[in-house]
Amino acid sequence: MSNEIRVRFAPSPTGYLHVGSLRTALYNYLYAKKVGGKFILRIEDTDQTRYVDGAVQNLIDTLKAMKLGYDEGPEVGGEYGPYYQSERTEIYNKYAQELLDNGYAYRCFCTPEDLDKMREERKAKGLDTRYNGHCRNLTETEIKEHLANSDNFVIRLKVPQEGEITFYDVVREKVTFPWDMVDDQILIKSDGYPTYHLANVVDDHLMQISHVIRGEEWLSSVPKHLFLYEAFGWKPPKMCHLPLLLNPDKSKLSKRQGDVAVEDFLNKGYLPETLLNFVSLLGWHAPSDQEFYTLAELEKAFSLKRINKSGSVFDIEKLNWMNGQYLRNSELQIIGEHARKYFKKADYHIANDKHYLELVDIARNRIHKLDEVTEFAKPFFSELTFTEEDKEVLETESSQTLFKFWYENITNSAKLNEELISDLLKRSASELGIKGKNLYPPLRLALYGSMHGPELPTIIEILGREKILNRFKNIIR
RNA sequence: GUCCCGUUGGUCUAGUGGUUAGGACUCAGGAUUUUCAUUCCUGCAUCAGGGGUUCAACUCCCCUACGGGAUGCCA
DSSP: OOOOOEEEEOOOOSSSOBHHHHHHHHHHHHHHHHHTOEEEEOBOOOOGGGOOTTHHHHHHHHHHHTTOOOSBBTTTBOTTOOOBGGGOHHHHHHHHHHHHHTTSEEEEOOOHHHHHHHHHHHHHTTOOOSOOOTTTTOOHHHHHHHHHTTOOOEEEEOOOSSSEEEEEETTTEEEEEEGGGSOOOEEEOTTSOBOHHHHHHHHHHHTTOOEEEEEGGGGGGHHHHHHHHHHHTOOOOEEEEEOOEEOTTSSBOOGGGSOOBHHHHHHTTOOHHHHHHHHHTSSBOOSSOOOOOOHHHHHHHOOGGGBOSSOEEOOHHHHHHHHHHHHHHSOHHHHHHHHHHHHHHHTOOOOOHHHHHHHHHHHHTTOSSGGGHHHHHHHHHSOOOOOHHHHHHHHSHHHHHHHHHHHHHHHHOSOOOHHHHHHHHHHHHHHHOOOGGGTHHHHHHHHHSSSSSSOHHHHHHHHOHHHHHHHHHHHOO
């Protein structure tokens, strides 16, 4: 067996990529990069009842959007395929048979209804709800009878009934479980598909996975998995269980309390770089104070040893702040490209690239998510609307004098340039005696629709002569 | 209920057997800006509680509390 480091991201295609899964994928990816190992994508689609059309493609596309490339898996192939578990059922059945033959597993003919009833009874007695072992010791004849009847059955793992198991987790260190708490896990369902536990162990071994890096919700399944490795006589991989991502109320991050799908975040205009950076710091941190990382920097800095033990709240406020930073500090061109789809969606036609970028530049300093970009572009693309309060400002004598003055001067000038603007600004003060509070706010209101906003010359430049004259005309009485 | 895991400001975190416990978000105040935003500065606020061990514990050990996860023919 080789000493190569091989890690895997093994999502089940339930329709979208969860941000928690994104972090799991990232850590796997980073560890592989860090140590020069291989990163594998494996699709855990063994639950036919949860099949979602297009989910796998969505998953792959999202990983691509996040630039987390994998060395083996769907689309790219590899020596250890197929990488879809639904295409590997024969393999699992073969290994399940081996377990059966060696006495590590048994057929269970209990129906789901039987199990429900059993659980109710055990609960009523204050016991745990593990399987009661009804089919654990069926005789050969009993089994043959059931099979002859074509009774449905599942294959269960025959876990030890006493003692305890201790193992080492990279993050948790020493962990111990008593065997009498471990259930006789179902390995093969009655539809012939394996459960996670069997498929996972078999595939991790066959694909020569060296480190299992996954969420903490799997920690209590480790005893079953290790027992399987032992039953097969295989060397188990190193275990590494990541702390959970949490809702603000500290429960496991869930859809109920906001967005959890990476594509939702992407659609709202969070940049892939932000998401990766943000999520990387939830449960891992370098010794330094650095908090902005490119993917390449993360690849260098990452270490399994520095993963935290406790769960972390997914704080949207901080995500927003970080996205704002990325929006402002990335190259304007790139942000402009990202922003295009929002303009398209708002039906704002981009006629002038230079003005478009200036517009994006105005917006990026005032927003946290790119989907807010059109809010700041709106005054340039549609008619202005004024509140009663606005109208009062627009209709004061001073404002009206000001607007007329500007309207006439612009009409009479051949060119509308910066020079003219600054000249008019000066003359508004010197000739009309209008300055400060009576000058800028009304002008900005008349042209941009709000007394707060971008610098006047910028507004004027983007708007252009036509629209400016129109807007003045509309409010001059 | 049972088992497992966890606990540094509201949140993400750094940190050491002896520190004024550091950074970031948020919040408050201020400066810059014609305004808004940006940016900058300042401030608020933390080692869950109780026992040990030790000259000394936020740091090591135990207990308690609290939080979370698991307890499916889901993953």
